[in-house]
Amino acid sequence: MTFDSSNFLAVTGLSLLAVVVLMAATAVVGARQGRVAVVDTTWGLGFVVVAVVAALVGDGAGWRRIALVVVVAAWGLRLAWHVTRRNAGKGEDPRYEEMLSKESGNPTAVAIRKVYLVQGLAVWFVSLPIQVSAASGPGIAWVAVLGLLLWAVGLTFEAVGDAQLKAFKADSSNKGKVMDRGLWSWTRHPNYFGDSCVWWGIYVVAASAWPGVLTVLSPVVMTYFLVFATGAKLLEKHMGERPGYAEYRERTSYFLPRPPKKA
Known part of the structure; x- marks a missing residue:
């Protein structure tokens, strides 16, 4: 077909x-x-x-x-x-x-x-x-499987990041503090990073059959919005004046996860 x-x-x-x-x-x-x-x-x-x-x-x-x-x-x-x-x-x-x-x-x-x-x-x-x-x-099945694995990584990052932030905010002793634990110690935006992976994974699934590969601009646009337009950039502007955020920004990756820098 x-x-x-x-x-x-x-x-x-x-x-x-x-x-x-x-x-x-x-x-x-x-x-x-x-x-x-x-x-x-x-x-x-x-x-x-x-x-x-x-x-x-x-x-x-x-x-x-x-x-x-x-x-x-x-x-x-x-x-x-x-x-x-x-x-x-x-x-x-x-x-x-x-x-x-x-x-x-x-x-x-x-x-x-x-x-x-x-x-x-x-x-x-x-x-x-x-x-x-x-x-x-039908396309190439193993390529689609890779896409589904990438989607799974993204959904995990997004769901776990959201759950960790919700638990952090539910603790009244954390009021006014910056969330810098769990996935949030590896990237300042684990939910947005996960969202990006989800849509790159979906793209890879589509790219397993021609002409799905030609739709690459779709995940590019989604990632652009998440990183530079309505997602992380706006949140950084909102959080920038919160006490402790400047230090958090110095030791924690902006988007792509990596081990936090030592204080």
Whole structure:
């Protein structure tokens, strides 16, 4: 079986439509709640929706379609649940407050243009390896296995890092302190590093069959957002003034894990 371009067009078109519907529903919920931050929950769910559409509509290798929908659902549903619990009872995210404060006009219209539309397009573009894979032939199995192993490393980093940070914050004696234990002593952003590995792993699975290798810009874009745009860079700006963070930054790797420097 070779790549079916007409089937890919059906997969990518329906994926885009599904993401548009999901983001439109999120915009309605956000407007009613007065919180753009609801989109953070939708972010993970958007990829799950695309993976399900690709698995149902695609006519490529069945085992790979099933594998991808399973790993994407495991990652996306965990992330959505984690974000929902983290944001429960809180107000607007400072990032969105700052963004909306710089724009004139109706806040909902601004949010649709600057947040929901941008994130919807990002979900569709980053998930292109899944969409292409759904219309591709069997490919090379051992390459796909390597991709799944990389995905597993990423999910472990992300889930363990989030759990360690949650436990740290739950201890009242740590209030005002900088989390520098566990995975957080090896990298200042284990969750973002894990997220990057997840999407590079998914890309490798897709690259196991032609023309999945051509979707390399998708994990590149995701990594760029995680490292330089909306992820680690913004968090560093927010944390930079916290007491002890400058010292933590000196001894701990920014993104790629490595043993911490001695004080």
